[in-house]
Amino acid sequence: MSIPFRYDVDARAADLASTFADLEPGTETDRVVTVSGRLMLRRVQGKLAFGTLQDSSGRIQLFAPAQSTPRFADFCELNLGDWIAVRGVVMTTRRGELSVRVDEWDLLAATRRPFPDKWHGITDADLRYRQRYVDLWVTDEAREALLLRSRLLSLTRRWLEDRGFIEVETPMLHPIPGGAAAKPFTTHHNALDQDLFLRIAPELYLKRLTVGGLEKVFEIGRVFRNEGLSPRHNPEFTMLELYQAYADYGDMMRLTEELVAFLATALRGTTSLVYGGREIDLAPPWRRATMVELIEERIGVRVGVDQSVEDLRGVLDEHGIPHEADWGPGKLVLELYEKTTEAELWGPVFVCDYPKEVSPLARDHREVAGMAERFEALVAGRELCNAFSELQDPDDQRATFEAQARAKAAGDEEAMPVDEDYLRALEYGLPPTGGLGIGIDRLVMLLADVATIRDVVLFPTLRPEQPEKARAREAPTPPAGTA
Numbered sequence: 001m002s003i004p005f006r007y008d009v010d011a012r013a014a015d016l017a018s019t020f021a022d023l024e025p026g027t028e029t030d031r032v033v034t035v036s037g038r039l040m041l042r043r044v045q046g047k048l049a050f051g052t053l054q055d056s057s058g059r060i061q062l063f064a065p066a067q068s069t070p071r072f073a074d075f076c077e078l079n080l081g082d083w084i085a086v087r088g089v090v091m092t093t094r095r096g097e098l099s100v101r102v103d104e105w106d107l108l109a110a111t112r113r114p115f116p117d118k119w120h121g122i123t124d125a126d127l128r129y130r131q132r133y134v135d136l137w138v139t140d141e142a143r144e145a146l147l148l149r150s151r152l153l154s155l156t157r158r159w160l161e162d163r164g165f166i167e168v169e170t171p172m173l174h175p176i177p178g179g180a181a182a183k184p185f186t187t188h189h190n191a192l193d194q195d196l197f198l199r200i201a202p203e204l205y206l207k208r209l210t211v212g213g214l215e216k217v218f219e220i221g222r223v224f225r226n227e228g229l230s231p232r233h234n235p236e237f238t239m240l241e242l243y244q245a246y247a248d249y250g251d252m253m254r255l256t257e258e259l260v261a262f263l264a265t266a267l268r269g270t271t272s273l274v275y276g277g278r279e280i281d282l283a284p285p286w287r288r289a290t291m292v293e294l295i296e297e298r299i300g301v302r303v304g305v306d307q308s309v310e311d312l313r314g315v316l317d318e319h320g321i322p323h324e325a326d327w328g329p330g331k332l333v334l335e336l337y338e339k340t341t342e343a344e345l346w347g348p349v350f351v352c353d354y355p356k357e358v359s360p361l362a363r364d365h366r367e368v369a370g371m372a373e374r375f376e377a378l379v380a381g382r383e384l385c386n387a388f389s390e391l392q393d394p395d396d397q398r399a400t401f402e403a404q405a406r407a408k409a410a411g412d413e414e415a416m417p418v419d420e421d422y423l424r425a426l427e428y429g430l431p432p433t434g435g436l437g438i439g440i441d442r443l444v445m446l447l448a449d450v451a452t453i454r455d456v457v458l459f460p461t462l463r464p465e466q467p468e469k470a471r472a473r474e475a476p477t478p479p480a481g482t483a
Contacts, residue, residue: 004106007085009036014057016090017098025096028089035060035100036085036108038115038137044076051078053086053100054137062086063093064102075105081115081137083108129454129462145448145456148267152444153220155266156240159259165216165242170205172198172222178422179203179361181414182225185235198224202241203361203435204422207390210243210433211425218242220440231452232382235461238440243390247434249373252387253350256377256436257284260348260384260443267447275380275449278346286348286377291337294351298341305329305355305370312336326410330357330370345378360400360416362388379446387436394426 011033023029037055039062044050049072051062066072078084088103116138122128128135128142136143157167175194177184179201187196202219209217224236244251264271264282271283289297296302303315312332316323321339323332333355345351352375353365359372366373373389391397401418408415444456454460 003108007036007106007108008034009085010034012057013037013053013055013060016060016100017058020090020092020098023090023092023098025092026094028091028101031090032088032103033090033100034085034087037083039078039080039082039084040115040137042076042078042080049076049102051075051102053084061093061097061099062102063088063091063099069102070104075102078107079111079115081111081113083110126462129460130465132458141450142455145444145450146458148448149440149444149456151267152263152447153440155263156259156440157220159262160218160242163216165218165244166214168206168209168214168217168219169221170199170202170209170219172224174199176417176419178416178419179205180223180225181358181360181416183227183413185224185226200225201239201437203437204419206241206243207430207433207435208422208425210245211428211430215245216242229461229463231454232442234441234453234457237453237457240438240440241436243433243435245431245433248389248432249352249375249387249434252434252436253286253288253375253377254284256350256385256387256438257282257286257348259438263443264447273447273449275446276451278380280346280348280380282348282379286350288350288352290353291333291351291355292353294341294345294349295333295337298344299336303333303336305333305357326407328357330355334358342378342383343381345381347381348377348379348384350375350377359388360404361391361397363391364396382442383439384442384446385436385438387434390430390433390435392426392430392432394423397426398423 013035016033035053035055037053039051040054040059041052042049047066049064051064052059053062064072064075069075084105085108086100086102086105088101091099091101093099116122116134122135122138128139173187173196175196177197177200180203182200184197184200187198188194189196201223202221206217206219218240220238220240222236223239227233227235261271261282261284264273272279272281292302292304299319301315303312307329309329309332312329313323316332316336319336319340321335323335327335353368353371354362354374356364356370356372359374362372362374365371374387376386377384398418401416401423404416405418408417441453441456445453448456450456
């Protein structure tokens, strides 16, 4: 059978379902359409065959009488998963099922592998992520989550642009890894004979643009961190980062809750959601609480960076939390928070005022010594975003960079080096600025009600496929499909 090079398709399943929703049973229209997609189900009843054609919008039934369907026997031998095009009259069967009668049909691509049963999907979770090209056809939830992601990105861009932000693109190859505490991926540029790093954050470049006079900027793009795999972590993921001149971290809180509430309403119809079987309301205003307050609520002990290292180590010891000898009070407080409190915060809640020791790019708190004007939004026990009143002073920034460099020299692979060009940019003057980074993947997880980041990333990073498993999945050309 000759396979055409192209095909003119003039109708989609969802549009037909909408246009002919009220068509009476047993009705034949004068509308002739051409539809195309995969054959997902089929049953043959003597001189009559039925099929389910699925395109990117939905499904429609195919009605194929033997007396009028060309190559009827060949149609009955098609495999489930074959791509076909059908031209015919829109009609309803006597049972009222909207259908396209098969007056003409063509095979566009044959599947050479067994296609999963549409109603049972892929039961092997690992196979779902490795073969997303099949998963999207047979797992409605996967397709819906990834369509939601696409709409979320589009809506986010429009929302920010309506508020005067401009979208920019900054380098993914960095000569110095910076902007976050993370271990980078390293690569090499042959022509320059120079090691480069896949970006761990666009932060320092975006703030250079604020120095350059762009008062409201944002970027949505991939970032790369050489870390482990988990339900919440993928080595490459998508971040929204934005910076607003003349703003502080309080402004970033309001922007965050308003944006998330807008997206929830636009995509889910409400700010009152269910995630993992528990209710959560994303309507502003979200709770604001300091890290110190939340730790005290959880363990009944008030801690702070003004306490001695010995006292703080004792608190961590009481809770069985390991610690390093070179950790200062700020790092000890953060570790206590992350091990006892963070995962228990259903939220949404803004966890405010982080220790300065662990916030090298944030401005010192205007009221509390040893703390920084930084917050993270916690939703469903997970960090959704990170934000600062940005550090402006180049001398203070140099001091924190140099402290990070010492930590890196001592073996901390996630510490930041000194970025001399960024310091030079600060010497030209950074106005008071609020900065925000939102993990897009985790936001999609929340709004789609899925538990693992792999369900919202089209092609997640996976461990190498085991050869024996790969061989077990191999199969010869399938026999003709039936349903």
